[in-house]
Amino acid sequence: MLIDVLRKDRTLAVVRANRIDDPAALCRALVAGGIRAVEFTFTTPGVEEVIATAVASAGEHGAIVGVGTVTDESKARAAIAAGAQFLVTPGLHDGVADVARSAGVPFLLGALSPTEVMRSLELGSVAVKIFPATAVGSGYLKDLRGPFPDALLVPSGGLNAGNATEWVAAGALAVCAGSSVVGAAAIEAGDWAGITERAREFTSAALAG
Numbered sequence: 001m002l003i004d005v006l007r008k009d010r011t012l013a014v015v016r017a018n019r020i021d022d023p024a025a026l027c028r029a030l031v032a033g034g035i036r037a038v039e040f041t042f043t044t045p046g047v048e049e050v051i052a053t054a055v056a057s058a059g060e061h062g063a064i065v066g067v068g069t070v071t072d073e074s075k076a077r078a079a080i081a082a083g084a085q086f087l088v089t090p091g092l093h094d095g096v097a098d099v100a101r102s103a104g105v106p107f108l109l110g111a112l113s114p115t116e117v118m119r120s121l122e123l124g125s126v127a128v129k130i131f132p133a134t135a136v137g138s139g140y141l142k143d144l145r146g147p148f149p150d151a152l153l154v155p156s157g158g159l160n161a162g163n164a165t166e167w168v169a170a171g172a173l174a175v176c177a178g179s180s181v182v183g184a185a186a187i188e189a190g191d192w193a194g195i196t197e198r199a200r201e202f203t204s205a206a207l208a209g
Contacts, residue, residue: 002086002106003126003152005036006174007198010206011164012037012154013177013199014068016044017184023050024057026182029192031062033199035177041069048082055083070107073099080105083183088129092116097123108154111195117148127152127173134158138170145171161201168209177202 006012013035020026020040027038040047040054047067054065066086067079076087076099076184087100087107100107102125109120110129130141133155141155155167156176164175181198 001039002064002066006152006154008126009034009036009203010168010172010174010209011035011177011199011203012039012156012174013182014039014041014156015182015187016043016179017187019188020044020050021188022190023054024061025190025192026187026195027054027057027063027065028061029195030182030199031182033196034179034203035199036063037066037086037174038063039068039086039176041067042075042079043069048078051079051082051084051169055085059180070096072096076100087125090121090129090131092119094123097125110156114144114147114154115157117144117151117153121148121151127154128183129176130155130172130187132157133167133176134163138163138166141172142170161198161205164202164205168206172209175206176200 013030031112067084068088070076070087070089073095078095080103089110091110106126108124108127108129110131111117111120152173154174159175167175182201
């Protein structure tokens with residue numbers, strides 16, 4: 001289901017904030033803007049409670065809720081126990097892959113080099129997160145598609161409505177919307193209308209690719 005949503009929406013929201021008081025409202029705002037895959041992160045204190053709340057309210061907002069910045073097995077287990085529907089890592093981690101596979105939870109491993117992409121696929125990553133994407137540019141993603149034509153690649157880091165189109169055109173399955181769409185200040189202020197509008201702009205750019 002996750003891959004189907006990413007393939008259709010072409011977007012994945014990456015949420016980083018020190019405080020998320022209303023995860024359900026945040027998910028609702030993102031879905032209204034066309035982003036249904038929402039990745040909370042372990043950089044948010046108490047993210048397990050955020051995930052549990054977001055998952056419990058999924059019937060009202062319709063988002064698929066996952067967690068990122070999963071850097072070890074204990075975080076993977078905690079995320080799954082909280083109800084996370086997918087996991088994302090910033091880099092390769094065999095242990096996280098093992099935990100997710102055992103639980104039947106889809107995961108995206110972070111990679112940058114061709115060697116890392118190969119290893120991610122070997123470990124069962126349903127798609128590969130290319131990070132940090134803007135450090136290498138969309139041409140690099142296009143080059144990766146040469147030896148890995150069937151790999152599902154999701155660039156993350158520094159993407160916005162101004163460059164999302166070129167990344168999808170270069171072969172990305174979907175692109176990650178970070179602070180340019182869902183900034184910490186907007187979350188803490190409860191600026192749901194603003195988040196929806198920025199999500200809509202980002203999604204439109206991604207779909208244009």
